[in-house]
Amino acid sequence: MQKLLIIDDEEKLRTLLSRILRLEGYQVLEAGTAAQGLKLLDREEPAVVLCDVKLPDANGVELIPSLLNGRAYLQVILLTAYGNIADGVQAIKNGAFDYITKGNDNEKIIPLVARAFEKVQLQQRIRDLEKQVSKKYSFAGIIGKSPEIKRAIELGKRVSGTDATVLLMGETGSGKEVFAQSVHYNSKRAQQPFVAINCSAFSRDLLESEIFGHKAGAFTGALKDKKGLIEEASTGTLFLDEIGEMPVELQAKLLRVLESKTFIKVGDTKTIEADVRIIAATNRQLETEVSEGRFREDLFYRLNVFTIILPSLNERREDIPLFVDFYMQQLGAKLGKNITGIDKQALQQLQAHNWKGNIRELKNVIERACILADTPVLTVDSLPFEFQHVPAPGNSGNGNFLSAFDLASVEKLHIQRVLNHTRGNKTEAAKLLNIGLTTLYRKIEEYHITL
Numbered sequence: 024m025q026k027l028l029i030i031d032d033e034e035k036l037r038t039l040l041s042r043i044l045r046l047e048g049y050q051v052l053e054a055g056t057a058a059q060g061l062k063l064l065d066r067e068e069p070a071v072v073l074c075d076v077k078l079p080d081a082n083g084v085e086l087i088p089s090l091l092n093g094r095a096y097l098q099v100i101l102l103t104a105y106g107n108i109a110d111g112v113q114a115i116k117n118g119a120f121d122y123i124t125k126g127n128d129n130e131k132i133i134p135l136v137a138r139a140f141e142k143v144q145l146q147q148r149i150r151d152l153e154k155q156v157s158k159k160y161s162f163a164g165i166i167g168k169s170p171e172i173k174r175a176i177e178l179g180k181r182v183s184g185t186d187a188t189v190l191l192m193g194e195t196g197s198g199k200e201v202f203a204q205s206v207h208y209n210s211k212r213a214q215q216p217f218v219a220i221n222c223s224a225f226s227r228d229l230l231e232s233e234i235f236g237h238k239a240g241a242f243t244g245a246l247k248d249k250k251g252l253i254e255e256a257s258t259g260t261l262f263l264d265e266i267g268e269m270p271v272e273l274q275a276k277l278l279r280v281l282e283s284k285t286f287i288k289v290g291d292t293k294t295i296e297a298d299v300r301i302i303a304a305t306n307r308q309l310e311t312e313v314s315e316g317r318f319r320e321d322l323f324y325r326l327n328v329f330t331i332i333l334p335s336l337n338e339r340r341e342d343i344p345l346f347v348d349f350y351m352q353q354l355g356a357k358l359g360k361n362i363t364g365i366d367k368q369a370l371q372q373l374q375a376h377n378w379k380g381n382i383r384e385l386k387n388v389i390e391r392a393c394i395l396a397d398t399p400v401l402t403v404d405s406l407p408f409e410f411q412h413v414p415a416p417g418n419s420g421n422g423n424f425l426s427a428f429d430l431a432s433v434e435k436l437h438i439q440r441v442l443n444h445t446r447g448n449k450t451e452a453a454k455l456l457n458i459g460l461t462t463l464y465r466k467i468e469e470y471h472i473t474l
């Protein structure tokens with residue numbers, strides 16, 4: 024039952040209101056003083072309070088902040104004396120839901136209380152949804168147990184708590200946007216907007232107006248003032264995907280945002296404060312872009328404060344079965360099919376594939392397989408053509424794993440050759456291969472390389 028509290032020292036009126044509201048099906052609590060009211064609020068947690076202005080131990084208008092303190096769910100309706108609108112206005116300024124004139128407005132009280140409870144329910148729903156969203160985008164939701172992704176998650180968690188600019192580097196489809204959302208939803212800006220834009224998807228002028236906004240008349244077709252994404256994301260996070268594609272002239276404007284936390288709309292002269300955290304992502308080598316004059320060096324250094332490299336799927340093949348399981352369940356359910364697993368041969372093909380499109384490509388392959396599957400277990404037949412013709416590791420026609428053309432096979436062969444060259448000296452081999460010694464050990468184990 025919906026619980027409501029009336030704080031009023033006039034017993035007659037309190038009893039009358041209470042009777043009316045009980046008849047409407049509310050559970051009504053009563054208090055004659057502010058102190059009693061606050062006690063009941065703590066003990067019973069009613070969601071709506073009707074509060075008189077003149078109380079023996081307090082002024083109702085001034086009491087509102089104490090009633091609301093630490094109770095984000097609560098809605099307060101102030102009962103004002105006849106003709107005292109100023110109290111009502113001040114009450115709303117102090118955070119009250121609404122005010123009502125005592126005595127005269129009795130017939131208005133029921134719909135007003137109903138609306139206050141509606142607001143309580145709506146806010147609860149928003150909180151529940153926010154919880155779901157932040158759970159979905161938490162770092163725990165990032166799939167993978169490989170050391171490469173674990174390292175990235177560890178860095179992501181550390182930087183989330185700060186307001187530092189983050190640069191995410193990784194191939195297309197490697198999960199940069201998902202990762203950026205995790206950083207945002209783990210930061211103190213989590214309740215504020217996360218706004219994303221792909222810098223490669225717009226012409227120079229359009230991108231400028233999208234990010235920075237424009238004044239009416241700034242260019243043909245600019246009929247009204249337009250807020251840019253920096254303003255839309257105010258107090259939250261702006262995710263700039265494909266930052267390497269940003270035209271050089273706009274890079275200067277972005278640098279200003281990072282350095283002085285200000286920007287100017289297109290066609291305007293006024294400087295506006297920018298309270299936004301920037302997370303940028305790129306699948307290009309920004310150093311190369313800098314050396315070739317396509318990316319401003321000063322902006323690169325500003326963005327490169329905290330860089331996280333997201334591993335490609337080829338670099339974390341051990342995570343492929345986890346993604347396959349995840350997508351089989353998710354997409355099977357979406358399609359209304361009971362997909363329970365994948366057979367060994369099909370999984371081997373997936374693990375041997377060269378995933379240029381990374382997680383996005385894998386997701387598409389699994390979706391296709393789920394659509395085509397006639398049985399609960401996915402087989403090679405449901406995979407695209409190229410998977411059906413590349414021999415899987417250990418499964419090729421002549422029994423030689425290295426006859427496959429996939430990247431893993433080539434990598435294994437190359438490591439084997441280098442190790443032969445160094446006569447099994449792993450430290451030297453790691454140096455020649457330009458990888459860490461632990462990575463080399465892992466690959467030796469993963470590919471079952473015999474020395």
Ligand SMILES: Nc1ncnc2c1ncn2[C@@H]1O[C@H](COP(=O)(O)OP(=O)(O)OP(=O)(O)O)[C@@H](O)[C@H]1O
Pocket residue numbers: 164165166167193194195196197198199200201202264304306382383386
């Ligand atoms: N950890 C993850 N768990 C489940 N799905 C993921 C994960 N990371 C990414 N994905 C999925 O992979 C796809 C690509 O992810 P995302 O868009 O984040 O990649 P991206 O690196 O930003 O791509 P691009 O460079 O093309 O912008 C999306 O469908 C996303 O839902």
